[in-house]
Amino acid sequence: MAETKQYIFFDFEMLCSNRGMSFEEMEGIRLGAVKYDLKTKEVTYFDQYIRPCNPRPLSSFCKKLTGIKDEELQGAETFKIVFEEFLSWVRGIKKSRFFSWSTSDLTRLKLDAKRHEVPITTIKKIEMRYIDFQAIFTKRVSKNNPSVENALEFYGLSFIGEKHNPMYDSYNTLRIYLNFLNLPFQTDIIMLKQFIFDEVPPVKEINNLLNQEFQKDINEFTLDLKEIYRMKDAGKIIKRTRRMVEKYENILINRSGIFSKENVWDVGCLVEFYHELLFTFEEHSFYSSKVMILDEHILHPIHRLYYKEG
Structure with missing residues (x-):
């Protein structure tokens, strides 16, 4: 495996309903991500709406939860095109390590890629380099599955940006990861209070x-x-x-x-x-x-x- 030169944190907003919806039906409707260059520490951003296959208007529940409007999806590209643009923005799967806050985002990626006939080899390359950071944080720091906001609070941090915007969710997950990585003493102190x-x-x-x-x-x-x-x-x-x-x-x-x-x-x-x-x-x-x-x-x-x- 090639040397890791950048971290990619990504997150999906999905179709949703308060009347129940299978995860298979919950297509991604917005993909947000941040790229962290390990050498320069530079952070760059990706944020695009995705036009779903489901033509029905968004439910009131989904509009309120995600802040996404029907017209924003109507003018958006399909998943396949957005994903191609995402890969162009990544500029190298093999030099990247991919993260999300729970495996639901990786599962969403795999399901939507299959629906849109994205080559499975591409998805497998990402999956090989993928880390569920929420699972690591839960096991090593917090004991219970925290939200991004709660994990930030452990380090005395507040959420930056617009909530339910997947780009900002990704950016704040990156902030948690960098604190976890670079502040082992503070992280162990948090762990002691959570576990012991x-x-x-x-x-x-x-x-x-x-x-x-x-x-x-x-x-x-x-x-x-x-x-x-x-x-x-x-x-x-x-x-x-x-x-x-x-x-x-x-x-x-x-x-x-x-x-x-x-x-x-x-x-x-x-x-x-x-x-x-x-x-x-x-x-x-x-x-x-x-x-x-x-x-x-x-x-x-x-x-x-x-x-x-x-």
Whole structure:
């Protein structure tokens, strides 16, 4: 894959109705995007209306939500032409990394490209270079799926531009991404409040209090842990372990470097146990076992944590 030289953030506004509409029917009616040059830091913009195949006037709900008027679509080009102009503006799929705030925009692109007989090879090239940034932000920072506006607020930022304008939605998603990328310390502080602490303690106390919280969870978990589970109950221990991993796994990544080696090691042991547990569960399921047995090898990582202080 060629070296990435630019980021493309894109967003669609779509046909919509308060009476219900399948996603297949929700054609894109406006495509907005921003291009961020990694070398120069220059931002350029793309914004075009799309004339849908559906000839019916927009619903009042859709007009109010998107701010788009029927006459703006009547004078617009078809998806195929707008997409060709978008590609000309991109000036190189292979040197680009594509982002959107949720996969719905990529799905919209794929559906409308198929409807308008855009070569599938072109779409696959974009898909290979695509990142769902909302999913990353949710997993690494916010815990719950936030809106663009809420994600900006985490960094003390306000939305710039006109809401429900896909170009401005793209631009503000870029702003979130650049903060996520360039402010790892602030991002980890946000993550701690979202996943672990009600209020983040002073920096010098973070590792000590984090260790206490982690050890408390481990102790409670280990005391409830059994060596044999009926398969119908095994899923519960899988879910409980997964929730604990989701709570602490960003410590292991340690993007800011603020977490101690001890805390990183502890979380590593937890993740190791979870992977072993999953493998064991899948193995027992494959052989249609009625019980799942956790041998000493599987329990070793969690026992290291439980007996660590002793």
